[in-house]
Amino acid sequence: MSELAVKQVSQGVRSPVGREGVLDVAAKLFREQGYGSVSLRKIAEAAGIKAGSLYYHFGSKDEIVAAVLDVGIQVVHDSMRQAVSALPEGTGAEASLHAAIGAHLRALLDVSDYTSANVRIFGQVPQSVRDANLPTRRAYEAEWDALLSRLQQEGALKSDVDIRHLRLMLIGALNATLDWFDPARGSAEALSRTYADVFLNGILERQDT
Amino acid sequence: MSELAVKQVSQGVRSPVGREGVLDVAAKLFREQGYGSVSLRKIAEAAGIKAGSLYYHFGSKDEIVAAVLDVGIQVVHDSMRQAVSALPEGTGAEASLHAAIGAHLRALLDVSDYTSANVRIFGQVPQSVRDANLPTRRAYEAEWDALLSRLQQEGALKSDVDIRHLRLMLIGALNATLDWFDPARGSAEALSRTYADVFLNGILERQDT
DNA sequence: GTCTATAGTCGGATAGAC
DNA sequence: GTCTATCCGACTATAGAC
Numbered sequence: 001m002s003e004l005a006v007k008q009v010s011q012g013v014r015s016p017v018g019r020e021g022v023l024d025v026a027a028k029l030f031r032e033q034g035y036g037s038v039s040l041r042k043i044a045e046a047a048g049i050k051a052g053s054l055y056y057h058f059g060s061k062d063e064i065v066a067a068v069l070d071v072g073i074q075v076v077h078d079s080m081r082q083a084v085s086a087l088p089e090g091t092g093a094e095a096s097l098h099a100a101i102g103a104h105l106r107a108l109l110d111v112s113d114y115t116s117a118n119v120r121i122f123g124q125v126p127q128s129v130r131d132a133n134l135p136t137r138r139a140y141e142a143e144w145d146a147l148l149s150r151l152q153q154e155g156a157l158k159s160d161v162d163i164r165h166l167r168l169m170l171i172g173a174l175n176a177t178l179d180w181f182d183p184a185r186g187s188a189e190a191l192s193r194t195y196a197d198v199f200l201n202g203i204l205e206r207q208d209t
Numbered sequence: 210m211s212e213l214a215v216k217q218v219s220q221g222v223r224s225p226v227g228r229e230g231v232l233d234v235a236a237k238l239f240r241e242q243g244y245g246s247v248s249l250r251k252i253a254e255a256a257g258i259k260a261g262s263l264y265y266h267f268g269s270k271d272e273i274v275a276a277v278l279d280v281g282i283q284v285v286h287d288s289m290r291q292a293v294s295a296l297p298e299g300t301g302a303e304a305s306l307h308a309a310i311g312a313h314l315r316a317l318l319d320v321s322d323y324t325s326a327n328v329r330i331f332g333q334v335p336q337s338v339r340d341a342n343l344p345t346r347r348a349y350e351a352e353w354d355a356l357l358s359r360l361q362q363e364g365a366l367k368s369d370v371d372i373r374h375l376r377l378m379l380i381g382a383l384n385a386t387l388d389w390f391d392p393a394r395g396s397a398e399a400l401s402r403t404y405a406d407v408f409l410n411g412i413l414e415r416q417d418t
Numbered sequence: 419g420t421c422t423a424t425a426g427t428c429g430g431a432t433a434g435a436c
Numbered sequence: 437g438t439c440t441a442t443c444c445g446a447c448t449a450t451a452g453a454c
Contacts, residue, residue, distance in 0.1 A: 017419095034333050036245030039447060052450080053420045061448065093413065123388065124243050124333060157412050161403075169407065172385025173378060179332065180377050194370075198378060202411035203366050204302065227437090248429060261432080262438045270430065421454070429446080436439075 019057040022047050023114075027068045030117035035065070035124035062129050069125070069133040072118030076107035077140040084147060093156030094200055100147055101199075102192035104174050109181050109188040119175045141167060170199060228266040231256050232323075236277045239326035244274070244333035271338050278334070278342040281327030285316035286349040293356060302365030303409055309356055310408075311401035313383050318390050318397040328384045350376060379408060 025046040029038045040061055044051040058064050083103035087096060107115045122130060144167045151157050157166075177191060234255040238247045249270055253260040267273050292312035296305060316324045331339065353376045360366050366375075386400060 036333060040449090041447080049419085050421060051448085052422075055449070056419055120332065123329065124245060155414055158414050161407075161412055165403065166407075166412065168386075168389050169382060169404070172388065173382035176381025176385050177377075179381065194374065195378070198370075198375075198411070199407065200411045200413045202407070202409045203370055203375065204409045205364055205367050249431085250429080258437085259439060260430085261440075264431070265437055419454105421452100423451085423453105425448105425450075427447080427449100430444095432443080433441085434439100435441105436437105 017047075022049075022054065022057055023064070023067055023071070026064050027072070027113040027117045030065070030068060030121050031113045035121040040064075062126065065121070065125055066129050066132045068114055069118050069122065069129065070136050072112065072114035072116075073133070073136040073140050075112045076104055076115045077136075077143060079103040079107045079111070080140075081143055093151045093154065094196070096147065096151060097200065098192060098196040100144070101170075101174065101196050102189065104171070105177065105188045105192045105195070108175065108178060109183070109191070116178055119178050141171075144171065173199075226257070231258075231263065231266055232273070232276055232280070235273050236281070236322040236326045239274070239277060239330050240322045244330040249273075271335065274330070274334055275338050275341045277323055278327050278331065278338065279345050281321065281323035281325075282342065282345040282349050284321045285313055285324045286345075286352060288312040288316045288320070289349075290352055302360045302363065303405070305356065305360065306409065307401065307405040309353070310379075310383065310405050311398065313380070314386065314397045314401045314404070317384065317387060318392070318400070325387055328387050350380075353380065382408075 022043065026038070026043045029042060029046060033042075039051075040054055041051045043064070044054055047054075054064070058067075080100050080103040083099045084096060087099055091099075108119060109116070118133075122133065145163050148157065148163045148166055152159065152161075152163065174195065181188070181191070231252065235247070235252045238251060238255060249263055250260045252273070253263055263273070267276075289309050289312040292308045293305060296308055300308075317328060318325070327342075331342065354372050357366065357372045357375055361368065361370075361372065383404065390397070390400070
């Protein structure tokens with residue numbers, strides 16, 4: 001028991017420890033610098049340990065990256081699902097889509113280094129790592145397709161738009177905000193209103209207003 | 210004169226040669242594999258020469274990447290400007306925007322490895338290389354802002370949308386197609402119609418149809 | 419669970435022959 | 437204009453002490 005206590009104290013000096021702490025700093029670095037620029041040495045240094053010590057927690061760099069990618073999707077998926085399912089029954093298409101868009105943008109821009117790291121580095125990681133992340137991605141995409149299909153069946157969305165295509169357009173547009181979003185210029189909350197409005201109503205001036 | 214002739218023949222064996230040929234294969238590789246995965250050795254091999262020989266044409270890897278990035282923007286900029294300026298005077302907002310969107314998507318998805326390489330790797334290259342590409346980018350962005358502002362002043366676009374913001378949304382959405390576009394599933398031409406329609410009119414089912 | 423030390427690989431870049 | 441040969445640094449990963 002005294003041995004355990006000593007161990008815990010001796011770890012207490014460093015900021016983030018353990019497998020989870022390593023993933024936290026890795027996600028942050030990947031988000032900020034991309035995949036290629038972040039070496040195991042950088043991750044270790046940010047976690048307050050030496051590079052070799054990472055191999056106690058992980059078997060390879062790929063394993064670290066894969067874990068970050070998976071968590072990134074899980075976070076945004078949970079956020080979006082909960083936001084939509086929390087709406088009162090009979091909520092209109094506008095409000096439903098706005099809730100989903102808002103949840104996605106908040107996870108991406110406000111909440112999670114994991115989600116933003118995923119969006120930023122997915123196209124940079126080795127093929128095997130991308131493949132490992134695909135099932136998790138598919139589940140999130142299915143959640144969006146279900147929402148959009150429901151709205152279309154209710155007659156709220158144009159009947160001639162392809163759901164898969166619409167989802168690709170929407171998520172692609174939302175993820176692209178990562179490249180230029182600046183919290184000093186406006187909130188993710190305000191952004192989500194703009195995106196929902198543009199996608200729902202377009203940008204054309206209308207006579208019926 | 211005979212010496213020149215001999216030189217030209219002796220080069221004729223390899224597929225792409227000279228500075229331009231190197232840039233062509235580099236753009237293709239960057240487009241396909243991203244920045245980090247493409248070494249000078251790979252570029253040299255694809256060009257049919259040895260890695261060291263690249264330094265006759267370029268001073269560094271950064272110089273190659275910077276050249277690819279600049280050409281990439283110039284191509285899409287020229288394409289978009291020409292498409293819009295070729296329209297008859299008095300062309301409506303719908304047709305103008307559709308022309309600009311179509312030109313951007315064609316350059317990105319059909320025509321140019323340089324443009325697609327730019328979109329794909331811009332976020333992966335060293336900061337100094339990004340900075341070098343900024344002036345060229347700014348010029349292209351200004352072209353879009355001018356078009357959108359004109360349409361807004363004509364009363365065709367909603368008066369409350371911020372032009373810069375709208376341009377970021379639009380170009381971001383268009384560039385994101387690079388991640389999933391599959392020519393076997395549809396043409397860039399068809400895509401541009403869909404994007405123009407969604408951005409102009411939205412996806413909501415309307416009473417006035 | 420973290421350390422030091424190091425093996426092994428691959429990258430960008432340079433020098434000098436042809 | 438291209439070659440061969442090579443330097444040097446950085447990276448992932450491993451081995452063994454503590």
